[in-house]
Amino acid sequence: xxxxxxxxxxxxxxxxxxxxxxxxxxxxxxxxxxxxxxxxxxxxxxxxxxxxxxxxxxxxxxxxxxxxxxxxxxxxxxxxxxxxxxxxxxxxxxxxxxxxxxxxxxxxxxxxxxxxxxxxxxxxxxxxxxxxxxxxxxxxxxxxxxxxxxxxxxxxxxxxxxxxxxxxxxxxxxxxxxxxxxxxxxxxxxxxxxxxxxxxxxxxxxxxxxxxxxxxxxxxxxxxxxxxxxxxxxxxxxxxxxxxxxxxxxxxxxxxxxxxxxxxxxxxxxxxxxxxxxxxxxxxxxxxxxxxxxxxxxxxxxxxxxxxxxxxxxxxxxxxxxxxxxxxxxxxxxxxxxxxxxxxxxxxxxxxxxxxxxxxxxxxxxxxxxxxxxxxxxxxxxxxxxxxxxxxxxxxxxxxxxxxxxxxxxxxxxxxxxxxxxxxxxxxxxxxxxxxxxxxxxxxxxxxx
Amino acid sequence: xxxxxxxxxxxxxxxxxxxxxxxxxxxxxxxxxxxxxxxxxxxxxxxxxxxxxxxxxxxxxxxxxxxxxxxxxxxxxxxxxxxxxxxxxxxxxxxxxxxxxxxxxxxxxxxxxxxxxxxxxxxxxxxxxxxxxxxxxxxxxxxxxxxxxxxxxxxxxxxxxxxxxxxxxxxxxxxxxxxxxxxxxxxxxxxxxxxxxxxxxxxxxxxxxxxxxxxxxxxxxxxxxxxxxxxxxxxxxxxxxxxxxxxxxxxxxxxxxxxxxxxxxxxxxxxxxxxxxxxxxxxxxxxxxxxxxxxxxxxxxxxxxxxxxxxxxxxxxxxxxxxxxxx
Numbered sequence: 017x018x019x020x021x022x023x024x025x026x027x028x029x030x031x032x033x034x035x036x037x038x039x040x041x042x043x044x045x046x047x048x049x050x051x052x053x054x055x056x057x058x059x060x061x062x063x064x065x066x067x068x069x070x071x072x073x074x075x076x077x078x079x080x081x082x083x084x085x086x087x088x089x090x091x092x093x094x095x096x097x098x099x100x101x102x103x104x105x106x107x108x109x110x111x112x113x114x115x116x117x118x119x120x121x122x123x124x125x126x127x128x129x130x131x132x133x134x135x136x137x138x139x140x141x142x143x144x145x146x147x148x149x150x151x152x153x154x155x156x157x158x159x160x161x162x163x164x165x166x167x168x169x170x171x172x173x174x175x176x177x178x179x180x181x182x183x184x185x186x187x188x189x190x191x192x193x194x195x196x197x198x199x200x201x202x203x204x205x206x207x208x209x210x211x212x213x214x215x216x217x218x219x220x221x222x223x224x225x226x227x228x229x230x231x232x233x234x235x236x237x238x239x240x241x242x243x244x245x246x247x248x249x250x251x252x253x254x255x256x257x258x259x260x261x262x263x264x265x266x267x268x269x270x271x272x273x274x275x276x277x278x279x280x281x282x283x284x285x286x287x288x289x290x291x292x293x294x295x296x297x298x299x300x301x302x303x304x305x306x307x308x309x310x311x312x313x314x315x316x317x318x319x320x321x322x323x324x325x326x327x328x329x330x331x332x333x334x335x336x337x338x339x340x341x342x343x344x345x346x347x348x349x350x351x352x353x354x355x356x357x358x359x360x361x362x363x364x365x366x367x368x369x370x371x372x373x374x375x376x377x378x379x380x381x382x383x384x385x386x387x388x389x390x391x392x393x394x395x396x397x398x399x400x401x402x403x404x405x406x407x408x409x410x411x412x413x414x415x416x417x418x419x420x421x422x423x424x425x426x427x428x429x430x431x432x433x434x435x436x437x438x439x440x441x442x443x444x445x446x447x448x449x450x451x452x453x454x455x456x457x458x459x460x461x462x463x464x465x
Numbered sequence: 466x467x468x469x470x471x472x473x474x475x476x477x478x479x480x481x482x483x484x485x486x487x488x489x490x491x492x493x494x495x496x497x498x499x500x501x502x503x504x505x506x507x508x509x510x511x512x513x514x515x516x517x518x519x520x521x522x523x524x525x526x527x528x529x530x531x532x533x534x535x536x537x538x539x540x541x542x543x544x545x546x547x548x549x550x551x552x553x554x555x556x557x558x559x560x561x562x563x564x565x566x567x568x569x570x571x572x573x574x575x576x577x578x579x580x581x582x583x584x585x586x587x588x589x590x591x592x593x594x595x596x597x598x599x600x601x602x603x604x605x606x607x608x609x610x611x612x613x614x615x616x617x618x619x620x621x622x623x624x625x626x627x628x629x630x631x632x633x634x635x636x637x638x639x640x641x642x643x644x645x646x647x648x649x650x651x652x653x654x655x656x657x658x659x660x661x662x663x664x665x666x667x668x669x670x671x672x673x674x675x676x677x678x679x680x681x682x683x684x685x686x687x688x689x690x691x692x693x694x695x696x697x698x699x700x701x702x703x704x705x706x707x708x709x710x711x712x713x714x715x716x717x718x719x720x721x722x723x724x725x726x727x728x729x730x731x732x733x734x735x736x737x738x739x740x741x742x743x744x745x746x747x748x749x750x751x752x753x754x755x756x757x758x759x760x761x762x763x764x765x766x767x768x769x770x771x772x773x774x775x776x777x778x779x780x781x782x783x784x785x786x787x788x789x790x791x792x
Contacts, residue, residue, distance in 0.1 A: 024789050029477060029479070186477065260789060260790070272790045272791070273790050273791050275790070345469065346468075347469055347470045347471075347472075348469050351474075353476040354474060354475045354477065355475070356474055357474070358470065358471040358472055358473070358476065359469070359471070360471045376476055386483050386539075387539075387580065387582035387583070389483055389581060389582045389732050390582060390732045391732045395786050400788065400789040401788035402786065402788065403786055426789065426791075434478075435477065436481065438481040438483045439482075439582075444475065
């Protein structure tokens with residue numbers, strides 16, 4: 017089969033997957049962990065433990081705060097020391113539960129063996145319940161609660177489950193490592209989700225620059241023999257792993273503006289989510305671990321690592337364990353260099369969606385803004401077909417109706433425009449603000465209806 | 466940790482920069498510059514030097530003393546204008562006329578609109594057209610190409626298009642004019658009397674290919690100009706070869722190659738979208754051929770580009786990107 021890709025825009029940033037050959041190592045336990053109550057999309061979770069309570073690893077310590085929310089489990093065994101606000105990595109105050117680590121005892125009913133369980137449960141409700149109770153959320157970036165996404169509203173039918181193994185962000189290698197080291201579990205996880213979605217077909221999309229992962233997953237799919245499951249080779253192109261772009265690449269369908277993937281029969285899940293689903297359903301193991309890459313252009317190749325960490329371990333602990341912050345790091349990012357968040361506070365904790373600690377140096381992405389020379393590179397790069405140069409001007413002119421007309425709200429904030437601009441115009445900064453204004457107008461209009 | 470930068474994503478940037486793009490354009494013009502230097506010698510170099518120094522100098526002075534914002538100054542962009550202006554002038558142009566051309570190009574066409582990125586008209590062409598209508602004698606004193614380092618006496622003469630226009634007025638047929646002046650096709654690719662940048666189509670094409678490879682420009686504008694000119698010339702020449710020049714002649718003479726490859730593709734004064742570029746190119750091709758076949762000027766590339774420059778904002782309004790999920 018020929019290589020698939022999305023049809024509009026896109027860029028080719030340098031790959032920089034320096035940590036790709038580093039096997040996943042288990043990160044040791046720190047003295048204390050800080051578990052955020054806000055590590056998923058939707059309502060904040062509500063603590064169900066009190067200060068002084070003894071907890072075991074995998075025990076529920078917070079319950080969903082609304083329909084779109086998620087359970088949160090203790091990643092360690094120990095004693096709850098405090099419940100209160102603490103700065104997250106951007107510096108915002110969020111509710112956290114602080115747990116002092118004592119030993120490593122796990123809650124009852126969790127299967128900690130590594131034996132592969134390939135038989136998919138028949139009962140759809142049982143599977144959804146396991147996914148929900150074990151706090152699984154999307155690990156591709158948005159951390160949307162998985163049980164909600166796998167339960168389409170009445171009338172909507174899933175035709176294709178797309179497993180996202182694109183990992184199109186430079187530097188990040190955690191998905192690549194689990195595709196190589198946890199291949200079978202990911203494939204079983206996909207089969208479980210296929211079952212929940214009513215037996216739709218499944219396409220596992222992996223970018224062409226990961227031939228080992230493509231071969232491993234193909235072999236696993238053939239060996240395990242689940243029906244209507246295949247691997248699609250994707251072109252190396254950013255943002256190939258964007259949900260809308262991936263649907264376009266694999267199904268040749270486009271989600272309407274303001275619509276959901278399920279409207280075109282698609283459900284997209286990250287490969288790491290598939291692994292979490294496997295552990296939740298087959299092992300009854302809550303989402304308390306994830307894999308994170310410590311990498312960057314100022315970090316020596318032998319100091320780059322992929323760690324299996326307990327969700328709630330402070331970033332500073334991981335940084336120290338990996339040898340400290342490199343001297344010439346100018347920026348520290350959580351996530352990829354295109355869409356990740358710059359870390360203002362390394363004392364912040366890891367959350368379910370944490371995928372990296374990325375040290376960037378020297379070449380800053382920001383310089384003094386020059387005049388727009390109307391080269392059109394931003395418009396050529398935009399995977400949503402927007403005209404960033406125009407949106408920037410409209411935003412600066414304060415013309416919100418024209419911003420809506422020119423689809424500022426469709427921006428997926430991938431950063432292609434700003435990356436491409438030869439005049440270093442902060443296009444995405446402007447469009448983010450514009451998008452906020454347009455969304456406010458749309459919400460107000462919908463509220464009136 | 467106390468020295469790290471915190472800013473919104475993206476945290477990396479492509480190697481592209483405005484200066485790099487401008488330098489690429491200058492690199493792409495080097496083959497044609499070398500050829501013109503070979504044919505026209507030191508006088509060509511003098512025009513080039515005066516043009517570049519005055520363009521860069523004027524832009525700096527205006528940014529520094531009129532705008533009072535030195536950031537408006539772009540050395541590389543002014544240099545591109547300087548090189549293009551020089552390539553549009555005969556090598557015999559006196560230095561003070563070149564200076565006036567630079568003043569019009571940078572001062573009026575570019576800086577009075579707000580500097581780089583703001584101008585409606587292509588600065589170098591505006592400068593050239595101003596000089597053409599103000600100093601018609603000096604501006605049409607074309608030196609015939611010859612290896613300037615071998616032959617001592619420079620021969621001046623009219624351009625092929627000028628010869629045709631005069632000949633047709635005198636009632637001669639095209640075939641007679643071409644034969645009388647030794648304008649065989651084989652020579653046109655190599656050397657043509659005209660402004661210094663027009664002498665070698667091959668050198669210009671080589672430079673343009675470099676820009677394509679570097680992804681600085683897209684081919685749609687030049688292709689549509691060339692296709693339109695070829696179509697019109699093909700039809701008219703096919704019907705009446707005695708009064709209308711043919712395809713190859715029209716593509717290789719005058720400023721078509723320089724204009725289509727390097728002037729019409731100027732980012733600031735051409736449409737943003739691919740289809741917009743096609744409309745723009747077709748318009749340029751149509752106007753050039755109307756001027757050449759039916760106008761009083763022998764050549765119309767500069768006018769055609771300037772006229773189509775006016776339509777760019779309208780074209781930009783009409784042609785938008787294809788948006789995702791909004792079919």
